[in-house]
Amino acid sequence: MTRSYALTRRRMLAASGASAAFAAAAPALLASETKARVVVVGGGFGGATFARFLRAADPTIEVTLIEQDRSYVACPFSNLVFAGMRELDDQTFTYQGVEASGVRVVTDRAIDVDAAGKVVRTESSGEFAYDRLLLAPGIDLNWGALPGYDEAATEQMPHAWKAGPQTALLKDQLEAMDDGGLVVIGAPDNPFRCPPGPYERASMIAHYLKVYKPKSKLLILDAKDKFSKQGLFQQGWDALYGDMIEWVGLSAGGQVVSVDAKSGTVNTDFDSYTPAVANIIPPQKAGVIAERAGVADASGWCPIDPISFESPLQPDIHVLGDASIANAMPKSAFSANAQAKVCAIQVARLLNGNEALATTLANTCYSIIGPDYGISIAGVFKPDGTMLKEVVGSGGVSPIDAPQQNRVLEAQYADDWFRIITHEVFG
Amino acid sequence: MRGVVVGALLSVSLGVSGALASDASTGAAALLSASCSGCHTGGDVDTSIPKLDGYSADQIRDLLTGFQTDDDVTLMNRIARGYTAEEIGIIAEYLGTKAE
Incomplete structure (x- = not known):
């Protein structure tokens, strides 16, 4: 059951003798019978965002998210727990919103990927065949x-x-x-x-x-x-x-x-x-499932195509977020979320027979130094050959000589950003 | 550019007509604008970061262009400088509230 979506679509069009006009007049038929299957491993800022946005981009694609934990504890802002400025509960999110977007959520650990057979194996829920796979496993410690x-x-x-x-x-x-x-x-x-x-x-x-x-x-x-x-x-x-x-x-x-x-x-x-x-x-490396899938290189991290986030090492497997080598783009929750939204559109395009389109991505990372004291780094990134490179003249950190009011504002914006992005990721 | 877009739309309509949420939602403008919603929600989240709903395309274009040379903002100047005038135009058209 690992049929190629593209083949299926071609066969359908051939069998029905479909012209462009006919296809346009019969959306229900095509929509119900040409489902592609996309499996996502990892339900963090990258994986959960990707799953929801892929469903939004093309509701005919069947999206399964495999995540080992029933809830997600977000890293950004978790340092504030040490200062007594936040509780760990404030960092914790469930997958109800992801499921409500039409994503099938499987609580299990993905233990292996057969890249040739296009199947993900889990600890106790069996195997999941895919047309395309998104790996967003985050990091593992480099024991x-x-x-x-x-x-x-x-x-x-x-x-x-x-x-x-x-x-x-x-x-x-x-x-x-x-x-x-x-x-x-x-x-x-x-x-x-x-x-x-x-x-x-x-x-x-x-x-x-x-x-x-x-x-x-x-x-x-x-x-x-x-x-x-x-x-x-x-x-x-x-x-x-x-x-x-x-x-x-x-x-x-x-x-x-x-x-x-x-x-x-x-x-x-x-x-x-x-x-x-x-x-x-x-020291860290990409989550171990990346090694099992054969998409990590000798560095322990995963090279990617900077336009589609597809692995150059294994076709039909995309990698994003902390596990990926996104060059100038840092390993941040914001990056993972932005990459996931872009990658979801690219995967929808590819599964519909279109090419991925080069685009521009942004990142913003706030840090809190004390109450009412926030700073930021921002960047804008474009594909250049096999790399994601920062656009010259853009980005950088908060000015060192900025008025105190900016530190106050950036602390407030940091707090707002966390609520906005987690709402986008988890609903 | 125009030819590429038309070609993309054609193959979308061939393949999945009606399946994609809309052609616009998987096009170049959607890709370019994807990063914005990491901070700028249009939803019901209570936030002091400006929301994007309610701005026209012209307003968004003027704001982004102005940010490129404005050092009195916290970080949008650092972001806006990463985009060309053409890209700003595409983003503004995509995110701007359409006049009825």
């Missing part, structure tokens, strides 16, 4: 890339880089810490999910410490020498948190090279730390 950091270690040294129980665990550890304790954030080298995320997290933890545990210190050990919105973050830290936050970059010996979860030790090339709380954000 083994940081010596000592394995699944057991995440219980002692939470990454909290997938929102949910890990977020709650890190918050519990911060609350259990004595005033005067040391908090270490280990930040990874590029590429990784949400480039400004570790620094927003530092800001939100510092806000909590400033209020409840003001003698404490926060040390960011970084595997790189510069980071997203760096000038703006450091300006904000100076203004709001004094010398509470210290950042140590790669060339100053900041890279975490190993951890020992049992003793609570975090090692760089030059020092060992035994912090009260260690938040280790390890």
Whole structure:
């Protein structure tokens, strides 16, 4: 049952001797009998958006979304949980709105993809044949890339880089810490999910410490020498948190090279730390289903065609969001959502015998440094050869010398953005 | 450009006439405008970010063109500078409220 939609359509047209005029006069016949099947793996900002928008673009396409969790805990804004500015419940969304859009939602884990046979295999719901497959699995942790950091270690040294129980665990550890304790954030080298995320997290933890545990210190050990919105973050830290936050970059010996979860030790090339709380954000890669499908390359991430988001490694499989290599376009929820809307239209076009059309995409990422203190980075991106490149002269970060009123406005807009985009994704 | 659009519309009507929500919803303008709704809802979400419903095509074109040289806004200048005048025109026509 993995028939080609295009073949089916051609056969139908031939069998009925359909001319353009006849086809136009018989939409019901064609609509009911030429259904293509699209399977989506992953119900985050990319996958859920894609599923809903594909149904909107072409209601004759049957869309099945395979997602392992019954509800989704959103990463954007989850750092505010540490500051006590949000609850984890505010981050949690169900799939009722996605189902209401005509998407079949299957709560199960996709464990394998047979790209030649065009079938997705699940843990307990059997197999799903597809005409086209969208993989939006987000990230998985790259186990083994940081010596000592394995699944057991995440219980002692939470990454909290997938929102949910890990977020709650890190918050519990911060609350259990004595005033005067040391908090270490280990930040990874590029590429990784949400480039400004570790620094927003530092800001939100510092806000909590400033209020409840003001003698404490926060040390960011970084595997790189510069980071997203760096000038703006450091300006904000100076203004709001004094010398509470210290950042140590790669060339100053900041890279975490190993951890020992049992003793609570975090090692760089030059020092060992035994912090009260260690938040280790390890190296990442595309969700493992991407490897199973054969769409990840040696880097662990998934190359894509910058127009259709189709994998150059496997035909009829599209990849978007954090798992994809979108070049200049960052791994953000906004990017995943924008890519998903574009990809849904492209897949509808392809399944209807049209070519994908090159287009322009935008990204906006807000970060919160403190209450009423928001900053942003924006970008506009176009396909150029095999790459998505930023349009010269566009994009960039909030001006460093912007009036305070802009920081207040951007904090408000960040809050608005989260409600708007989650409404678009989950209904 | 015109020929490409006509060709695309023709093959859409051949293949699925009536199946796509509308030809416009899967065309170049829909693709170009897709990113906008990440922030600018037309729905019933309570927001201080301006909503797009209620603006005419001319108003959207003027706003986006003005943003390209306006440094008193938070970030729309950084976004608007990424689009050509032609692209702004296409987006404005697609998102603008149609006069009855």
